[in-house]
Amino acid sequence: MKKHILILLTCLFSGSALFAQNAHFTTSGTIEYEKRVNMYGVIKNVINKDNESWYTPAFEAYKKSNPQFKVLKSKLTFGDNKTLYAPLPDDAPPSNSWFSDMPLAQQINTIYTDLNTNLSVTNKKVFEETFLVKDTARKITWKITDETREIAGYMCRRANAIVMDSIYVVAFYSDEIPLSGGPESFVGLPGMILGLALPHENVTWFATKVTDVPIPETALKVPTKGKAVNYTGLKTTLTNVMKDWGEYGKKFFKIYLL
Numbered sequence: 001m002k003k004h005i006l007i008l009l010t011c012l013f014s015g016s017a018l019f020a021q022n023a024h025f026t027t028s029g030t031i032e033y034e035k036r037v038n039m040y041g042v043i044k045n046v047i048n049k050d051n052e053s054w055y056t057p058a059f060e061a062y063k064k065s066n067p068q069f070k071v072l073k074s075k076l077t078f079g080d081n082k083t084l085y086a087p088l089p090d091d092a093p094p095s096n097s098w099f100s101d102m103p104l105a106q107q108i109n110t111i112y113t114d115l116n117t118n119l120s121v122t123n124k125k126v127f128e129e130t131f132l133v134k135d136t137a138r139k140i141t142w143k144i145t146d147e148t149r150e151i152a153g154y155m156c157r158r159a160n161a162i163v164m165d166s167i168y169v170v171a172f173y174s175d176e177i178p179l180s181g182g183p184e185s186f187v188g189l190p191g192m193i194l195g196l197a198l199p200h201e202n203v204t205w206f207a208t209k210v211t212d213v214p215i216p217e218t219a220l221k222v223p224t225k226g227k228a229v230n231y232t233g234l235k236t237t238l239t240n241v242m243k244d245w246g247e248y249g250k251k252f253f254k255i256y257l258l
Contacts, residue, residue, distance in 0.1 A: 031207050034072075043059050083112070083113045085111045131237075132224070133234055138187060139188065140161045142171070157172065177191055178192075
C-alpha cells in the first residue's frame with residue numbers, strides 16, 4: 001500500500017514539475033483593447049428634471065442617426081515591467097452630435113506606467129487643454145473572486161473594486177501575463193487586466209488580441225507634452241473650472257479624473 005502511495009506521489013510531483021517547465025508566461029508584447037461605450041445609457045444618466053426639456057429631444061434625434069454603442073480601440077505595449085497605453089486612430093465616420101464629445105465617448109489618455117517604481121505619467125486631454133499628470137500609479141483595493149472567464153486566449157480571474165469613492169469596477173486579469181498592469185489607469189492585480197467594466201458608467205474595455213513579442217525599450221516612451229501637474233493639482237484645476245456646472249459638471253469631473 002505504501003509503495004502504491006509513493007508511486008502516486010512521485011507521478012504527481014513529476015507531472016507538476018513537467019507542467020511548470022512547459023508553462024509559458026507572456027512578459028512582453030502588445031495587447032489590443034476594444035472600448036465599448038453604451039451611449040444611450042451614458043446620455044440617459046445626464047438627463048434630469050432641470051434639463052429634460054431640451055436634452056430629451058436631442059437624445060431622440062441622436063438615437064435616429066447613431067448606434068447604441070460607440071466602439072474605440074487602443075493598444076497597451078508592455079515589457080520590462082513597464083506599460084504604455086495609447087489610443088488607436090478612430091476610423092468611424094464623425095458624428096454630427098455634440099453627445100460624441102462627452103469625455104467618456106472619447107479616448108483622452110496616453111498613460112506610461114513603470115510598475116518597478118510605481119510611477120505613472122499621463123498625457124490627458126481636457127477640453128482644449130492638454131495636461132501631463134505625473135504621480136504614483138493609482139492605488140486600488142481589489143477583492144479577488146473565484147469567477148473565471150477566457151479573454152483573448154487567456155484564462156482570467158475576476159476582481160472587484162471601488163475607485164474615487166463611488167465608481168464600481170469589475171476586472172478580469174490573467175496571471176499568465178505576470179505584470180500588474182491594465183488599460184487606462186487600472187493596475188495592481190497579480191496579472192495583466194484583459195477585461196474591465198464600469199457597469200454604472202456604461203463602458204467596458206476588453207482585449208481582442210495579445211501578441212507575445214520582445215519589446216525594445218524605445219517603444220515604451222514616456223509622454224512629455226502638456227501642462228505639468230500631479231493628480232491633486234489636476235483635481236483642483238477641474239474643481240475650480242466646474243464649480244458652477246452642477247450635476248452635469250460632476251459627471252464630467254469624475255471621468256476626467258479616471
